[in-house]
Amino acid sequence: MHATLKPEASTSSADPVLRVDNLKAYYQMNYFGVSREVRAVDDITLTIRRNEIYGIAGESSSGKSSLIKTIAGAIRPPLRVVSGSVRFDFDGRTLDVYNDPEAMKAARWRHLSYVMQGSMNVLNPVRRVKHAFHDFAFRHMGLSPSAFRARVEAHLERIGLDPQVLESYPHQLSGGMRQRLAIGLATVCEPEFIIADEPTTALDVLVQQDVLALIKDVQMRLGSSIIFVTHDMTVHAAIADRIGIIYAGRLVEEGPSQAMFEQPQHPYTAHLIASLPRIGDTTRRVSLPGKPPNLADPPSGCRFHPRCPLAIAKCETESPPLVPRGEGRVACWRAGEVAAA
Numbered sequence: 001m002h003a004t005l006k007p008e009a010s011t012s013s014a015d016p017v018l019r020v021d022n023l024k025a026y027y028q029m030n031y032f033g034v035s036r037e038v039r040a041v042d043d044i045t046l047t048i049r050r051n052e053i054y055g056i057a058g059e060s061s062s063g064k065s066s067l068i069k070t071i072a073g074a075i076r077p078p079l080r081v082v083s084g085s086v087r088f089d090f091d092g093r094t095l096d097v098y099n100d101p102e103a104m105k106a107a108r109w110r111h112l113s114y115v116m117q118g119s120m121n122v123l124n125p126v127r128r129v130k131h132a133f134h135d136f137a138f139r140h141m142g143l144s145p146s147a148f149r150a151r152v153e154a155h156l157e158r159i160g161l162d163p164q165v166l167e168s169y170p171h172q173l174s175g176g177m178r179q180r181l182a183i184g185l186a187t188v189c190e191p192e193f194i195i196a197d198e199p200t201t202a203l204d205v206l207v208q209q210d211v212l213a214l215i216k217d218v219q220m221r222l223g224s225s226i227i228f229v230t231h232d233m234t235v236h237a238a239i240a241d242r243i244g245i246i247y248a249g250r251l252v253e254e255g256p257s258q259a260m261f262e263q264p265q266h267p268y269t270a271h272l273i274a275s276l277p278r279i280g281d282t283t284r285r286v287s288l289p290g291k292p293p294n295l296a297d298p299p300s301g302c303r304f305h306p307r308c309p310l311a312i313a314k315c316e317t318e319s320p321p322l323v324p325r326g327e328g329r330v331a332c333w334r335a336g337e338v339a340a341a
């Protein structure tokens with residue numbers, strides 16, 4: 001076991017392991033000589049505690065993947081960090097993702113791992129699965145080749161895979177097995193922090209349940225923190241301790257999942273919850289009018305106001321700050337008037 005990877009005795013589960021402060025990350029675009037900025041991550045501040053599963057929700061193009069890539073330090077042009085910071089606390093030391101590239105490189109896989117969107121397809125189709133484990137994890141574990149193989153085999157067994165899969169080629173495995181392997185790869189070094197982008201989206205419902213149970217199990221066993229993205233609120237309900245709701249590049253609500261499902265504070269969250277199908281309820285789900293805004297030219301004031309059933313004049317001109325409310329935070333001038341879904 002990596003004794004140094006575990007939180008020190010003096011740390012408690014209330015300590016933040018990730019602090020994101022006033023983070024802005026924009027796509028710098030150039031169309032026929034005209035430059036534009038797509039404000040995909042626009043002034044996000046959040047913290048994640050040890051042993052916590054934090055879900056990020058929001059509709060397509062709201063900026064979820066851009067946020068999570070920026071947190072993972074996995075951005076490439078045209079996306080760039082404009083301001084703000086992303087800091088992890090590993091083993092009592094602060095890792096400043098955008099100011100310490102060497103420490104970031106050393107932390108990858110060992111302290112911090114990233115299951116990117118479509119990661120079940122990252123396995124090289126012409127190489128046996130064992131090579132992926134070797135390429136990603138061997139140098140971080142400080143083990144002899146035979147001890148490393150034994151460790152990987154034990155890990156695969158724990159996550160419900162026959163160690164024989166190491167000798168397979170990716171095309172010989174089902175989508176669910178490949179997604180399990182992607183999670184296996186991300187967790188074999190027992191990282192303190194796991195970042196996952198849509199880890200279950202491409203899977204059918206039964207396999208999805210299986211993979212969710214696996215993520216939860218790995219998190220409980222390792223005591224890791226997880227931040228994950230999905231647009232699927234039922235997945236958040238199943239595994240997230242807290243949820244952050246993103247709308248047009250901004251965090252508009254955050255809180256413990258149960259409280260959020262019982263009493264959403266933002267009209268957009270109320271809509272996301274109300275649009276979920278319910279067993280036995282045959283009434284039509286109401287869809288939200290309009291489209292998500294263009295992030296190169298977002299609406300003034302509250303970005304949700306053109307689609308909001310509660311909007312008043314102030315919402316068009318003044319952007320509501322994200323302020324504490326109940327057990328979480330919300331950015332809405334009319335938060336007290338949002339009806340439970």
Ligand SMILES: Nc1ncnc2c1ncn2[C@@H]1O[C@H](COP(=O)(O)OP(=O)(O)OP(=O)(O)O)[C@@H](O)[C@H]1O
Pocket residue numbers: 027029038040058059060061062063064065066067078231295
């Ligand atoms: N490579 C890119 N170049 C320019 N703009 C981009 C790029 N990737 C994403 N965007 C824009 O950034 C904004 C946020 O996109 P992002 O993919 O982060 O949203 P998302 O919430 O993860 O969506 P989805 O659920 O569909 O993956 C969108 O307006 C999108 O068009």
